[in-house]
Amino acid sequence: MTAMNLPGELNPSVRLLMGPGPSNIHWRVYRALATPVIGHLDPEFIVMMDEISNMLRAVFQTENRLTIPMSGTGSSGMETCFVNVVEPGDKVVIGVNGVFGERMADVASRCGAEVVRIDEQWGRVIDPGRICDALGKHSDARLFAVVHAETSTGIMQPLEEVGSFLRERDTLFLVDTVTSLGGCELKVDDWGIDLCYSGTQKCLSVPPGLSPVTLSDKALEVLRNRGTEVQSWYLDLNMIARYWGEERVYHHTAPVSMLYALREALRIVLEEGLEQRFERHRMAGEYLQTGFGELGWALFAEEGRRLPMLTSVVLPRGLEDGATRRRLLDEYGIEVGGGLGETKGKIWRVGLMGETARKENADTLLSALREIWG
């Protein structure tokens, strides 16, 4: 490759990001990304690490000491939660009603776990009573895992009943909050969640690349008492906790620029206030869902359990999935997401997350759809 055939200047089109993440990003976060890098052991950076942990605790609504961003995307956070507390032969119970529940079952089995599935139809919540019954039967389970906001279907799983059922038991409660964190109520401590991971590119409106995680003392106790080594060196929280904790022992070189971005985005989230932010997501989501109703498009997720930040909508007969999404992108600059797994070609997933969660954006999409399909 010579200088002559190098790719040209970076010049992406402007997009309104209404897919299942990434979401639109505040200019202050871009400014943070462009801030000159300092070293990962610089005393000023160490201060920022503490600031990030503190703000993450506020957003997760937890006092958990180990509350940190993992240096990978949301899926690395999923893997982190499993590899650190699951040992070969452990029984784990997993609620599966979408792609991300399936993914958790896959990750758990790669840790050598015996996976017990609680399956439910996609687009419906898993009945908490049914979960508690199963967990009573499998009282030897190392953990129960479920997705709070299933990005593949658009439903919100209730967590409190299961959390309080598990609080006095040995089984850990693991929750995927990739799509919910920063967009709707999530009370890690009050709800008895022991391991929780998220992503940055959804309701926090940071580019993809980091995965905030938080672990309760109960989870850390299991980590400390395991008999085998954590199978992933990169995700081993024993070592990572020594870098984020007081010792500051080097583990890997932290992704400085992305952490700048996360720090700025968390400031923006907390300046707005969690309640106000959740309300903004609720209003925007409701407005969009009403709008789809007026267009005559059916919603996919169970009524009363619909996510505000991700609307799953059934494609009307005759509407071509790929071609129409391409047209939205090319002619209107709007990205929406297609279906994933068994809903591919049948639904769209429309995000109103973080900075994107505004009525105006819903209007932009609905107007475009009226022109194209109306």
Place this chain on the structure above:
Amino acid sequence: MTAMNLPGELNPSVRLLMGPGPSNIHWRVYRALATPVIGHLDPEFIVMMDEISNMLRAVFQTENRLTIPMSGTGSSGMETCFVNVVEPGDKVVIGVNGVFGERMADVASRCGAEVVRIDEQWGRVIDPGRICDALGKHSDARLFAVVHAETSTGIMQPLEEVGSFLRERDTLFLVDTVTSLGGCELKVDDWGIDLCYSGTQKCLSVPPGLSPVTLSDKALEVLRNRGTEVQSWYLDLNMIARYWGEERVYHHTAPVSMLYALREALRIVLEEGLEQRFERHRMAGEYLQTGFGELGWALFAEEGRRLPMLTSVVLPRGLEDGATRRRLLDEYGIEVGGGLGETKGKIWRVGLMGETARKENADTLLSALREIWG
């Protein structure tokens, strides 16, 4: 946490980054980081993925189809190379003459490998003849792994003899090029390297957070024929290759902003030209090493095997390690690295990597040291 006690505006001090990475970053890369994000499945992004792969091939000097950046730091690239081709019970031979050789042995053992070590004193290369003898004896080894540029000691390991020895054998050749890629000669194909990983925050001058990897057909054949599942879902190249290949199947949400940055940095590397860039690193490193000699400071690494981009220097008696590095940082804005592992408190590691690899920066440091230490 209320808006009142939120951390203040992001305002890091300006640093001259002369540690073992991150290195200083070109303003064009910062501009790329601040470029508005598009989706990870956007047709424009798919084009960029191909551009990045093509440029990485040029920098790795390889035709390997699977040449991609992993969504994690260099250590995730290390883990990627091991977990994809090593199965429990496999024998792996590892050259260990520094922290990163040790780390590879640790990662391999977490994959269930039987690890055979070839140890050498830190700061010295491992004799290639000795390696070939060991590999002749352990002809059933799945792979041999070694570090090209040991960031913990500052030595450059010769690779060609071992590469040509392994070319006609079943054992794979795995090389850590975290610190060498983009800073000195590295010919993946000519040297018979089968798996190779790097980092972005060294001689490529991108912020930390991505790990370019490349795998030969011989390595992919081993991956295809393995009898067990890859233990890491996040790093499973079977799936990741389908996202970076023609199918574009979603695996995880790619770190878009960091990939913008990598794309821009690779353009800068190739505009400069590999040979010119290597020469620039060579000249800067030689200049700094001569300068340390004039100051009366001894170099740690074996003569004739010293890295140009990372100089390891023995601290003179009486010079306080931590306090002096802190003074360099606070009074001069210069970051240098301390020793790692067994050299902690005994050596410094001074980087002249990527954008930092210039005579002027060496002069800045040498002048400061003359003032502090005389």
